Amino acid sequence: MRKQLLLGALAAMASTAMAASPVTITLDVNDESPIIQKEIYGQFAEHLGTCIYGGIWVGPDSDIPNTDGYRNDVLQAFRELKVPVLRWPGGCFADEYHWMDGIGPRENRPRMVNNNWGGTVEDNSFGTHEFFNLCEMLGCEPYLSGNVGSGTVEELAKWVEYITAADGPMAKLRAENGRKEPWHLKYLGVGNESWGCGGNFTPDYYANVYRRYQTYCRNFNGNRLYKIASGASDYDYNWTEVLMRDAGRFMDGISLHYYTVTTWSGSKGAATKFDDDAYYWTLGKCLEIEDVIKKHVDIMDRYDRRGHVGLLVDEWGTWWDEEPGTIRGHLYQQNTMRDAMVAALSLNVFHNYTRRVKMTNIAQIANVLQSMVLTKGDQMVLTPTYYVFKMYVPHQDAKLVPVDVNTAYRKVDGGRLVPNVSATASVKDGVYSISLTNVDLNETQPVEIALPAGMKNAKVTGEILTCANIADYNDFGQPEKVSLKAFKGAKVENGKLKLTMPAKSIITLSVK
Numbered sequence: 001m002r003k004q005l006l007l008g009a010l011a012a013m014a015s016t017a018m019a020a021s022p023v024t025i026t027l028d029v030n031d032e033s034p035i036i037q038k039e040i041y042g043q044f045a046e047h048l049g050t051c052i053y054g055g056i057w058v059g060p061d062s063d064i065p066n067t068d069g070y071r072n073d074v075l076q077a078f079r080e081l082k083v084p085v086l087r088w089p090g091g092c093f094a095d096e097y098h099w100m101d102g103i104g105p106r107e108n109r110p111r112m113v114n115n116n117w118g119g120t121v122e123d124n125s126f127g128t129h130e131f132f133n134l135c136e137m138l139g140c141e142p143y144l145s146g147n148v149g150s151g152t153v154e155e156l157a158k159w160v161e162y163i164t165a166a167d168g169p170m171a172k173l174r175a176e177n178g179r180k181e182p183w184h185l186k187y188l189g190v191g192n193e194s195w196g197c198g199g200n201f202t203p204d205y206y207a208n209v210y211r212r213y214q215t216y217c218r219n220f221n222g223n224r225l226y227k228i229a230s231g232a233s234d235y236d237y238n239w240t241e242v243l244m245r246d247a248g249r250f251m252d253g254i255s256l257h258y259y260t261v262t263t264w265s266g267s268k269g270a271a272t273k274f275d276d277d278a279y280y281w282t283l284g285k286c287l288e289i290e291d292v293i294k295k296h297v298d299i300m301d302r303y304d305r306r307g308h309v310g311l312l313v314d315e316w317g318t319w320w321d322e323e324p325g326t327i328r329g330h331l332y333q334q335n336t337m338r339d340a341m342v343a344a345l346s347l348n349v350f351h352n353y354t355r356r357v358k359m360t361n362i363a364q365i366a367n368v369l370q371s372m373v374l375t376k377g378d379q380m381v382l383t384p385t386y387y388v389f390k391m392y393v394p395h396q397d398a399k400l401v402p403v404d405v406n407t408a409y410r411k412v413d414g415g416r417l418v419p420n421v422s423a424t425a426s427v428k429d430g431v432y433s434i435s436l437t438n439v440d441l442n443e444t445q446p447v448e449i450a451l452p453a454g455m456k457n458a459k460v461t462g463e464i465l466t467c468a469n470i471a472d473y474n475d476f477g478q479p480e481k482v483s484l485k486a487f488k489g490a491k492v493e494n495g496k497l498k499l500t501m502p503a504k505s506i507i508t509l510s511v512k
């Protein structure tokens with residue numbers, strides 16, 4: 001990576017001139033490489049706008065085709081992504097959620113005001129059972145965000161008992177509500193954004209609160225909780241420092257939130273209308289997550305030399321202005337090929353830090369921020385970001401193959417450097433998966449990849465995501481404007497994989 005930066009910095013001024021000479025990539029195949037944790041492909045579903053209600057859950061009596069209340073189209077889309085872990089119920093919502101209101105017969109559940117997100121009144125018809133059943137249907141790990149801000153220690157302790165105990169009063173209550181067998185629960189978040197919407201704590205105070213809450217979250221009948229402290233917002237290194245110092249030995253993971261956002265005060269810009277400079281700025285901001293991760297990891301390394309505590313980027317993605325005409329506070333935004341680029345570049349970074357970054361959760365899975373699917377009534381579209389996650393499925397639980405990319409860089413507004421071509425690679429069962437991104441809006445990019453020895457006659461197949469205009473997106477009238485296509489332009493010659501990447505394209509190659 002260092003070599004990539006040096007070469008890139010030298011070439012930064014000459015990106016157009018260099019376009020004709022091939023980008024060369026080498027693969028560093030070695031047995032010491034870590035496995036890319038599949039949880040890096042985690043998702044996040046909050047009670048926010050139409051993420052849960054309408055986007056995932058329509059109820060069993062809905063006219064929209066569903067299975068036990070879950071939309072069939074959305075279920076199918078999520079299954080194809082092999083979602084490994086789903087975080088719920090928030091976000092900010094989590095610290096005002098009282099789980100007892102969401103169990104028992106649905107018609108008896110109290111209604112509630114979602115104070116964080118537009119004051120929308122919810123009927124609690126999607127609660128603990130509905131969430132855990134969804135995870136079972138998707139075959140994914142549940143990740144529960146507990147209420148610390150406005151809840152009690154007892155409330156959180158009893159939620160864990162309700163979900164995981166085989167016997168006792170909470171288990172009895174669960175059985176009365178239709179579920180005799182305990183569920184499996186690994187990931188437990190102790191609060192969310194505790195420095196902000198989750199209680200406005202100081203780090204010292206939260207560290208003590210965290211220690212107290214986690215004490216009473218027990219491991220019942222062999223269930224082993226992986227306890228996650230509410231971590232920093234992007235550049236708040238002091239939060240990580242204090243948490244690791246005062247509570248590091250009581251946690252399995254600490255979170256980090258990093259959004260690709262222009263500002264927290266005022267307009268963030270439209271998702272679908274932006275100029276070239278804004279596009280490249282977005283990529284620079286997105287890539288800065290690498291430096292942010294590195295700095296948090298450096299702090300963690302000082303307090304946790306053996307690398308026991310995971311860094312979980314449990315909220316990330318783009319955050320634009322809400323679409324005109326949508327409900328304020330519902331964070332419904334469109335998703336263009338620019339968002340797809342952000343997804344690919346971010347995942348590439350996460351792969352490289354998989355030793356410490358044990359999970360990430362893009363915000364959010366449906367109808368909110370950088371989502372996988374958008375729904376309107378009985379219609380659903382897959383976003384460009386969805387297709388990136390689909391193309392990257394082969395990297396889940398595969399062995400990382402570090403890459404060296406010799407490419408030109410572009411200096412963008414704000415001084416950040418953005419490589420023209422980025423790459424990530426992994427290997428599983430003898431099949432190499434190589435994902436490439438050409439962010440250049442105009443230039444095609446010839447690429448040559450030196451394959452490992454013994455792959456002289458390798459077979460290659462590929463998929464490509466590209467578009468006519470970088471602001472292209474899928475909508476209900478044009479659901480396939482940006483979609484995955486087979487890519488047949490790669491060939492193996494003398495142990496080299498050669499291809500030409502179209503401008504603004506993402507390609508995954510499978511080589512065996």
Ligand code: AHR
Nearest residue numbers: 090091092093192193363
């Ligand atoms: O993802 C939307 C919100 O962003 C979450 O609720 C909160 O944790 C963060 O500020």
